[in-house]
Amino acid sequence: MSNPLLTDDEIATALKDLPEWTRTGASIARTVEAPSFLAGIELVRRVAAEAEAANHHPDMDIRWRRVTFTLSTHSEGGLTRLDVALAREIDRLAQES
Template sequence: MVESCDLTSRHCKPCEGGTPPLPGAEIERYLADLPGWERHDAVISKRFEFKNYCQTMGFVNAVAWIAQSQGHHPDLEVSYRNCRVSYTTHAIGGLSENDFICAAKVEALLT
């Protein structure tokens, strides 16, 4: 089983069209190591809650830094005390290992 700590040490690799999305069994193995992350079709996401707007924005900025450093960018839904982070790999129309690498790095921000 792939553990999230292994994922946090990895770096995203460029995905190109023609690369197949991860199979369902592999997606479920990755998700097992990412508490609170959910799969909805070809997207994984998690809602993070904070005490106030300042903490929320600090988290958003940290996620943005991860996205830039990995070259893999999530969709973010931001409100006063929470942020939903969603990953998918648009180039392949599904989930790739990159989505789980970034999700693990986001998760590590709060552990």
């Protein structure tokens, strides 16, 4: 199933509701600082479970308590609604951690 790329205006509108996320070219990213290393690992595990269920997988970089999530729909070559939906889910999970 194809997921059309979002326009620049659609991305800008979506990012208004995702203030922790920053766009760089064809991706958006957010860094979360967890209260502990194990809390960061647990956040990664929870995001991984949600990503697997959505069949949409972020790049994740773990540096002690700091976890950076980078989203892009590689098959489409840019940002789609899948990225926005996963960013919202990551925000929800990060708030719970």
